[in-house]
Amino acid sequence: MTRTPPGRPLRADAERSVRAILAAAERVLAETPGASMEQIAEAAGVTRTTVHRRFANRQALVDALATGAAAKLAEAIEDGHPGTAPPLVALHRATANVLRVKAAWGFALGPAVAQSERAARTHDEIAGRCLELLARIREQGVIAADADLEWVRRVYYALIGEVTHGTAATAGAVAADADPDVLAARIVDTLLHGVGPRTTR
């Protein structure tokens, strides 16, 4: 059958399956990209047939995963009120939220997925919001007036990415304190001041 767009409202029963499948896919693919549909199905407590009933291709499944995660990410940032709250507060809140989302949907947001049209659009919007926020921060003088905001954004992304992935194996002093708020503080601090000695204060 393989219906990509749900013919119409999905039964409560089926919707649970979809969620389970997506969650399982994230879990399994995170530690084994290229895992088989069967492995995913098993992890979801479902048959491979059912997976194919909901997602025509493997591609469709991954797309749905990526799109959903992108939405969650956008929500995470929006929840920091980047347009209205005090810029640094918004940045900190957004960062902490993003860390949480990325921890839960690391694969779907990772580089291993070929972005669907939809997801790519969302990521662009996110980047836009991010730049707006950074611009507001720069107006406050917390970011150098001559700074290239695109570069700032990329550094910001890089820091988040770095904190996000080493969580498991490298039990260094960094990964130990897994509290998103602490990590967010560290990220923002490093972003703004680097690792050099503090000249101010």
Next chain:
Amino acid sequence: MTRTPPGRPLRADAERSVRAILAAAERVLAETPGASMEQIAEAAGVTRTTVHRRFANRQALVDALATGAAAKLAEAIEDGHPGTAPPLVALHRATANVLRVKAAWGFALGPAVAQSERAARTHDEIAGRCLELLARIREQGVIAADADLEWVRRVYYALIGEVTHGTAATAGAVAADADPDVLAARIVDTLLHGVGPRTTR
């Protein structure tokens, strides 16, 4: 036949093939991880049979790729004389060198490859060298005395990674100036001072 350890000295002819295959593998896999051996062979101007003659498994090929790239990376850093040259000079030189190597061997050094024993060892050594260098820099007072060097190293890696991968599509003002030395300067600067306004000077 599939001989992993070259029975003995390889003929000049064959050695060229090996190099071509490795180079092609990097090229192809970089933009299509999971590409078939055939695609790699074709890109190398060689038959699939020949590839299998030199590398038993796909795994063996990727391993060789990763190991070779790791060695090049180590060389790139060593070339900065991290133990003897003035720390900041060494850091800058090493960074520029690493950018070059990563640009050429992005896949082999990327996260998509499951590190072989050998490659992992080399990467550990590199991390060690890196930490030594950072320690020397800290002694100079250019890095905060209370800074967590492991964190510093991870930030450093993240910055390099960020600069390395966006080179193509995102034609932003950053990727445009592809000169490794310029980029290295930017990385070191950001690492030490972040993006905030300069309080000194």
Next chain:
DNA sequence: CAGATCTGCAACATCGCTGTTTCAGTTACT
């Protein structure tokens, strides 16, 4: 309760990739 929907099970066809073998022809070494 009754009809629609969803699921598990089992089977099937197909596909692409892997890895191997053989052999005849080409290319490098001494």
Next chain:
DNA sequence: AGTAACTGAAACAGCGATGTTGCAGATCTG
């Protein structure tokens, strides 16, 4: 120049993953 090494071509067996279908039984929904 002669021997050994290397290569391309073609063919084969095998494997695992994919995608589909049919049906009987469980599960929701109004």
